[in-house]
Amino acid sequence: MAIYRYTVYKSPNIGIFVKANDSVLVMPHGFADTKGDKLAEYLEVGKIVQASVAGTRLLGPMTAMNNNGILLPPITEDEEVRWLRQNTSLNVERLENTRMTAIGNLVAANDRGAVLSSAIKDSAQQVRDVLGVPEAQVMDVGGYVQTGAMVVATNSGAGVHPGASEDEVKAVSEILKVPSEPLTVNGGVPFLSSGIVANTKNVVVGSLTSGPELIMLSRIYQA
16 A cells, blocks of 8 residues: 555645545546546546536535445536446435535445444435445544544545544444544644545545654555
8 A cells, every 4th residue: 555645726635626436536527637647546546537516626525435336415416416327337326314515524434334424314324325335323523523524434444533532433443344543634634534535555645744644644544
């Protein structure tokens, strides 16, 4: 496993704009081909899909994704849903029974499980079904309901907001069935999903991520 530092739109908050699993990189329409090709190379994915969600390029906060599926907010347009289904070959669905839009900030998942915010507690069954995971547990982290912003998980490991309690870190590990540890990115930012794009193969982080943070990232996400 390798870790790369990168910027998107001259920002270290790369996780706001880009989402990836082990085979697909999803990025905004109009994203420079050279930048997309470089990210795909770093993450060792064979397919790049340009897309929008609800007319925005904020793909990270708006989507929850693993190797089985993509969860989208209710305001996603029909054509956007069709486009993602056709081009990713994943199970793509809008999250029902909620008015929440930043689904990526509310759900963290790998292929072994999912943790979801209490703000969408009635959606646990659909999260299981769309992402194809055996377990989806409701869990706020560190006093925040934005569970998906607090936890970034792959099939190798999970980074957790440094304000999480020991019991919460342990619960994340048990639900997702991977080692988990507290982590920051981009020089101390605790909201992990803003600065990490990761899959089981490699990890890309914002350009401001420090040396000590890179060491922690390597320890958490090593295959």
